[in-house]
Amino acid sequence: MISRQDLERLIQRQDGGKPVLSLFLDMSVDANNKRNHHVFLGQKRAQFEELEGNRPISTGNGSESGMGTLLERVVEWIDNNFDESNRGLVIYSEVGGDWWEALQFPVPVQNRLVVADRPVIGPLAQVLNAYEHYGVILMDREHVRILSVYLGTLLDELEFRGDPIAPTSNHHVQAGGYSHKRFQRHKLEEMRHFFKDFAEEVERFVARYQPQHLVLMGTDQNVAKFKEFLPQPVADLIIHTGPAPVDGPAREILARLEPHLAGELERESQALLEQVRDRAAHDYLATAGLQGTLTALQEGKVDTLVLARDREQQGARCTQCGFVFVRDVTRCPYDGSEQLEGVDVMEEMVRLAQQQGADIQFADANAIADLRGAAALLRF
Secondary structure: OOHHHHHHHHHHOOOOOOOEEEEEOOEEEEEOOOOHHHHHHHHHHHHHHHEEEEEEOOOOOOEEEEEHHHHHHHHHHHHOOOOOOOEEEEEEEOOOOOOOOEEOOOOOOOOEEEEEEEOHHHHHHHHHHHOOOOEEEEEEEEEEEEEEEEEEEEEEEEEEEOOOOOOHHHHOHHHHHHHHHHHHHHHHHHHHHHHHHHHHHHHHHHHHHOOOOHHHHHHHOHHHHHOOOOOOOOOOEEEEEEOOOOOOHHHHHHHHHHHHHHHHHHHHHHHHHHHHHHHHHOOOOEOOOHHHHHHHHHHHHHHHHHEOOOOOOOEEEEEEOOOEEEOOOOOOOOOOOOOOOEEEHHHHHHHHHHOOEEEEEEEEOOOHHHHHOOEEOOOO
C-alpha cells in the first residue's frame, strides 16, 4: 500500500551520489490470467544492452554495476516477494548502491523505467490522485459497520452493536392498546440511544482514519434519522447515500459502490476544470500553460495544480539557482549560469507542489488540451 507519506519520504531522501532506478510495473493479469511485466523488462534489458554494449554504469565511487544485473535482481525479487493480490509495483534502487525499496499496491500503474539522479514520484502521485480514502457506514437500528476503503481495497472494518435498554415495565410485552404504544415508544427511545452511540463511533473513526469522504448506507428512513445525530463536520463528508444490507459481504458492497465513487471523482474533476478555465479566462488567480504554471509554482503561489496525466516534458534546470525552465535555454536568465541539466518538467512540478503542500489533480491530456498540459489555481 502507498500513501502521501511515501511521496514525502521519497522527496526528502538524501542524494546518495549514485544513479537511481525508478521502475513502475503494471502487474495486472490479462484475459488469460497472465501477467506480462516480463515482456516490458525484457525489452528494457535489450535496449540497455544494445545502447551500452552491456557496459556497466559507473556509480561514482569507483565501482560499477550493469543494468542487466540490476534487472535480474528485480525479476528475482518479484518471483520471491510480490503479493499476487496486487496489480501495481514500484521498485527504486541505487545503481551499484545499497538502497532498494519496493512498493506494491492493488491498482495498476503504467510501465515505465527511468534512471535519474533521484527517485521519480510522478506516477505514484497519479495513483494517489485517482483513488481517495472513503469511510463506508452500513447501519440499521441496532447495528453499524464502518469500512475503511482506500485504493479500492478494504483496509479495516469496525463493527458495533447497541446495548439494549432494559424496559421500565413488563407491560410492554402485552399486545395492543396502551402497552403497544408504550412498546413503540421504548423501541424509539432505544433507536435514538443506539444512533447516538453509533454517531460517536463514526466521529471517532473520522478522527482516527481521516477519510476524505463518507458513504452512508441503509434504509432511507434510518439514513435520514441517523444523519441528525452526526456532528455537522462529519455529516459534511457524506457524498453518497443508498440502500445496502448491514451484514452484506464487503466485496459486494464495494463493487456496488465503485461506479458511484468513480462518478464523484469525475464530478469533482470537472468542477475544478471549469473553475480553472473561468478564472484563467478572466485572468483572476489562475494560470494555464506549462511555463506560466511552472513559474507560479516556483514563486510559491499555487494552491491547486492541474497536470496532464502520463505526460513527459523535457526542460532544463539551473544547477546554480535551481530554477526550472520548459523552454530550451543556454544560460539561466536569473543568474547567468551556463550550468544547466536536463529534467522532466512534469516531475519537477509534482515535486514542487508536494513540497509546498499544494493540491495536485491529474486529468486526461485531451481533456485539458485547451489548458496546454498544465494549469493552476493560485493563492495570490
